[in-house]
Amino acid sequence: MKKLIPYGRQSIGSKDISAIVKTTKSDYLTTGPKVIEFEKEIRKYTGSRYAAVCNSGTSALHLAFLSIGIKAGDIVIMPSINFIASFNICKMLKAKIYLSDVDGVTGKMGPKNILDCIKKNKIKRIKAIVTMHLGGRPDNVIELHKLKKKYRCFIIEDSCHALGSEYLYQNKKLKIGCAKHADISTFSFHPIKSITTSEGGAVTTNNTKLFKKIYLLKSHGIIRSRLGHWSYNVKTPGYNFRLSDLSCSLGLSQLRRLDFFIRKRERVAKIYEDNFKKYSHYIKFQKITKSKNSWHLYVVNIKFNSFKQKNNFFKYLKKNNVLAQFHYIPIYNFTIAKNFKKMPGSELYFKTALSLPIFVDLKKTQQLKIVKLVLNFIKKTN
Numbered sequence: 001m002k003k004l005i006p007y008g009r010q011s012i013g014s015k016d017i018s019a020i021v022k023t024t025k026s027d028y029l030t031t032g033p034k035v036i037e038f039e040k041e042i043r044k045y046t047g048s049r050y051a052a053v054c055n056s057g058t059s060a061l062h063l064a065f066l067s068i069g070i071k072a073g074d075i076v077i078m079p080s081i082n083f084i085a086s087f088n089i090c091k092m093l094k095a096k097i098y099l100s101d102v103d104g105v106t107g108k109m110g111p112k113n114i115l116d117c118i119k120k121n122k123i124k125r126i127k128a129i130v131t132m133h134l135g136g137r138p139d140n141v142i143e144l145h146k147l148k149k150k151y152r153c154f155i156i157e158d159s160c161h162a163l164g165s166e167y168l169y170q171n172k173k174l175k176i177g178c179a180k181h182a183d184i185s186t187f188s189f190h191p192i193k194s195i196t197t198s199e200g201g202a203v204t205t206n207n208t209k210l211f212k213k214i215y216l217l218k219s220h221g222i223i224r225s226r227l228g229h230w231s232y233n234v235k236t237p238g239y240n241f242r243l244s245d246l247s248c249s250l251g252l253s254q255l256r257r258l259d260f261f262i263r264k265r266e267r268v269a270k271i272y273e274d275n276f277k278k279y280s281h282y283i284k285f286q287k288i289t290k291s292k293n294s295w296h297l298y299v300v301n302i303k304f305n306s307f308k309q310k311n312n313f314f315k316y317l318k319k320n321n322v323l324a325q326f327h328y329i330p331i332y333n334f335t336i337a338k339n340f341k342k343m344p345g346s347e348l349y350f351k352t353a354l355s356l357p358i359f360v361d362l363k364k365t366q367q368l369k370i371v372k373l374v375l376n377f378i379k380k381t382n
Helices: 014-024 033-046 057-067 085-092 111-120 141-151 208-217 245-255 258-279 307-319 344-352 364-381
Strands: 050-054 075-079 096-100 128-132 154-158 166-169 172-175 184-188 201-205 222-224 232-234 283-285 298-302 353-356
Touching (some): 033 050, 057 085, 057 201, 075 085, 075 111, 258 283, 298 344
């Protein structure tokens, strides 16, 4: 039986394994020195003042919303093309959620989409705007920051796809997660993300008050006493969102190779671009630009005649041992969000977009097979 080519896969090397084994032989498996070291290295890499690691990207978002004090009735705007985590958390916190439409090609929520959402719904007071760097492509961070100042709201960056991505500000390259133009950034270390800790996440911020809340909430609300190692106080109800030393040892090893991983992913993107550009009237594809992209996803847009044809395309690829994916089904299509209406940009993206395999160890022969399958399907159906 031929091996399936997944849309994403972790890259674990001998140094990663050695780092994990070394930690298993230490005195710390849970919270210990590797946690502190990993947080320090994330701060250095992103250029943020503070970083807190936790057990998932969803936990990172949960901590972000809790730290800014989201409560019942607070208005939160987020993109309709989005992983469900932010919506779920805000729903549980009883916030008033407004879904914004997105660009029909990129799937991304821009400033105009947000302003349209505000105008259409006659929104006066906003607590937070949640932006998502879908696939690793940075949003228009500077323009979103202007909205933050205008509406005096918080900006939470869902950067779970974007560790290593950069944007330009005053001719300088800034890392996503530096928190210069957002209040909080969140990351995921799920196996198919830029780096992995198996499961894990992180929050970065430059705000001391927010960071203190985040650090308190991620570990039961506990603060240590000066009396000694045995004594502690509990200031507020909290959670067990901690990440282990075992996971952080893998994260540290992976972080050292992150830029190498991104270069490899960009090479994969370049091969797709070179092979698809002759067929741009049938297929829209991501192009390499000056802004650094982590290339978590490689998204193409194909003009399918119907959802049935799109589903047949997924089946066709799978039959040929290629697993494509879609990111994401519009939130308003879920039972949990049944009161929301369909949106034109989101519908167009839903009908045309899909994610082709992209990962560090994808072989050129495998990739050319994928390209051939995609083009064959397009030629047969057009």
